Amino acid sequence: MKILFALFISLFLTGPALFFAQSSTSSDDSGYTPESEYIDTYHVFIKVETNGSLLIEETISVYAASININHGIYRDIPFTKRLANGFNRVYPITIVAILKDGKEEPYHVEDNMGNTRIYLGSEDIYLTPGLYEYKIVYRIDEALNFNSDYTELYWNAIGTEWIFAINSASILIHLPGGAGDKLISHDAYIGHYGETFTNYTFERIGDILKYTADDAFQPETGFTVMTRWPNGIVAPPDEDQKFMKLFRDNTGFFVITAGIFLIMIYYIVMWFIAGRDPKKGSIMTYFDPPENLSPGAMRYILGMKYDPKIFSTTIISLAVKGKIQITEDREKYKLVVTTDTLSGMTDEEKAVFNALFSGRRSIDVDNAYHSEFAEAINKCKSTLKTRYEITYFVQNRHIFIPGLILTIIVVFTGVLLFSANFIAAFVLGWLSFWTFGVAVLIKSVGQVWIDAFTSTQKKGSKFAGAIGMTLFSSVFVAGEIVGIVILFFVMNTSYWLLPVCIIAILINYIFYRLLKAPTLAGRALMDKIEGFRMYIGAAEKGRIEVLNPPAKDIATFEKFLPYALTFDMEKNWAGYFHDVLEAAKQGPSSYSPSWYNGSSFSSSDFGSFTSSIGSGLTSALSSASTSPSSGGGGGGSSGGGGGGGGGGGW
Structure with missing residues (x-):
């Protein structure tokens, strides 16, 4: 049996050469200089087998001049292609023989981003300049396309990624079982990727088809064939085999x-057990903060999380209570201590006050003091967490974190199986973190543009800042685009990878929010906060007036202004007190808040002032807490179908 196999290989290797010999061009007549490297002749023989496999022999005659070709050549053969439906198609490759000048040649194989790269030659041997003939024989399984009306060989026999010019090129196809007499079409395409030039000559002798290029090829020029014949000669796969x-x-x-589906089931079950919110109670209007909660505490409990506005409302609350004064000059803020007494402060207000003013009477809101502001923010977070989490709401992180870890494992495993390429998994991992950062940046850019358009003061500087932020962020967005291009185009990863990863992210984000749940005590307190929020928002002004609310005066306006800011209702609150504020403006001494001194205050537009102080201080405090250093007949084309790739020297 081994003797018969060896005899077959010998005939397979030598037989096509007899057919090609009549059209081969000698290197002596090539017109190339000894200083250049080129492919003199490139002949491909493809035997289509009745099981749908291809036995392919590539005969490549190259001139080596010790420029790129020192040890030999390499050949990239794609083993994965992305289909029009977005899925991958794998072409299993088996190397049968590697020869140089008729003798066995050492070689080694590496994975190269979806290509099987075959290095012909040995790194211990250097070639002397001259002409060498290489033969690469390999088998490709499951290579044919089966349509309802025909069987098709659509094959990029000479890939579009060769770095050398090719003097003479031809393709010989041996069809099975009389298919040559029943051809439906026999097209070929020459050119760079996507081009459809047809400058070739076609011949047929029985089941042998020959395509000969009329002209020499420039580098990165390919030769693709698309041949169709009736079904039945090669047995098509059944539906089970296709699946x-x-x-x-x-x-x-x-x-x-499957992993995402199971993780979603896990989240749903755990949400049903531990994440469902208690039923809301009846909401009654409250005219004072329930349980003497601070503005920051209310926002923390309602949102069941910490956000930057909690810190800014805490600062404003300290100012309104007379503990500090906020001064502002051209959007530069400064906090000045007005009294050292801690009476009247809540726990988180005391923590912030001590962190910022230990050993000083004032502090600029500037990132020169980023460590002080970062410490104050951390103290604010930890105090709120200790005081209110668990008692009033639960994050259920012990449920969410296992789901998140399982998602990461499933996605990375899937990517490795999708591409059989560790680099693709690495790129996806890098892209995941990068995408998160880009999303945060884009959100920030959107906010600064909103501030620029809605601000009534210093519009020029705000627009300049928005433009600067946009330009800064564009660099990171460009990195995102490059990562996506590398993952889905250079590495040829399936398009379906992106939507399933997005779905995985969305599921985790949705259940991260859903799993947070108030306790029974928390639900009761939230109902009271909602009642106080109704008063601050003046949602039912007529009903509020009937219920004897607090005196409608400047003192009440200032006292509850931090709460209006924490509920994002500062304009509603200013509107509710519009007549009082207008009267104060017309009085003997025009109203000006004692807790604030700066250019943003305007007695003619209290609504804009309250919005400006809220957004401006929040932005300034966020910046201050950041370290300064962070920052044809068949519709084909050249390069289409299976096969392809290219090669070079090493």
């Missing part, structure tokens, strides 16, 4: 999809 082929070639997709 198994799809499953094998896209195992990563099915792993990620």
Whole structure:
């Protein structure tokens, strides 16, 4: 049996050469100089087998001049292609023989981003300048396309990624079982990727088809054939075989999809057990903060999380209570201590006050003091967490974190199975973190543009800041685009990877929010906060007036202004007190808040002032807490179908 196999290989290797010999061009007549490297002749013989496999022999005659070709050549053969439906198709490759000048040649194989890269030659041997003939024989399984009306060989026999010019090129195809007499079409395409030039000569002798290029090829010029014949000569796969082929070639997709489905079931079950909110009670209007809660505490409890506005409302609350004064000059803020007594402060207000003013009477809101502001923010967070979390709401992180870890494992496993490429998994991991950062940046850019358009003061500087922020962020957005291009175009990863990863992110984000739940005590307190919020928002002004609210005067306006800011209702609050503020403006001494001294205050537009102090101080405090250093007949084309790739020297 081994003797018969060896005899077959010998005939297979030498037989095509007899057919090609009549059209081969000698290197002596090539017109190339000894200083250049080129492919003199490139002949491809493809034997289509009745099981749908291809036995391919590539005969490549190259001139080596010790420029790129020192040890030999390399050949990239794609083993994965992305189909029009977005799924991957894998072409299993088996190397049969590697020869140089008729003798066995050492070689080694590496994975190169979806290509099987075959290095012909040995790194211990250097070639002397001259002409060498290489033969690469390999088998490709499951290579044919089966349509309802025909069987098709659509094959990029000479890839578009060769770095050398090619003097003479031809393709010989041996069809099975009389298919040559029943051809439906026999097209070929020459050119760079996507081009459809047809400057070739076609010949047929029985089941042998020959395509000969009329002209020499420039580097990165390919030669693709598209041949169709009636069904029945090669047995097509049945539906079960088609599905198994799809499953094998896209195992990563099915792993990620099944994994995400199971993780979603896990989240749903755990939400049903531990994450459902207690039923809301009846909401009654409150005219004072329930349980003497601070503005920051109310926002923390309602949102069941910390956000930057909690810190700014805490600062404003300290100012309104007369503990500090906020001064502002051209959007530069400064906090000045007015009294050292801590009476009347809540726990988080005391923590912030001590962190900022230990050993000083004032502090500029500037990132020169980023460590002080970062410490104050951390103290504010930790105090609120200790005081209110668990008692009034639970994050259920012990449920969410396992789901998140499982999602990461499933996605990375799927990516590795999708591409069989660790680099692709690394790029996806990098892209995931990068995407998160870019999303935060884009959100910030949107906010600064909103501030620029809605601000009534210093519009020029705000627009300049928005433009600067946009330009800064564009660099990171460009990095995001480059990462996506590398992942989905250079590495040829399936398009389905992106939507399933987005779905995975969305599921985790949705359940991160859903799993947070108030306790029974928290639900009761939230109902009271909602009642106080109704008063601050003046949502039912007529009903509020009937219920004997607090005196409608400047003192009440200032006392509850931090709460209006924490509820994002500062304009509603200013509107509710519009007549009082207008009267104060017309009085003997025009109203000006004692807790604030700066250019943003305007007695003619209290609504804009309250919005400006809230957004401006929040932005300034966020910046101050950041370290300064962070920052044809068949519709084909050249390069289409299976096969392809290219090569070079090493």
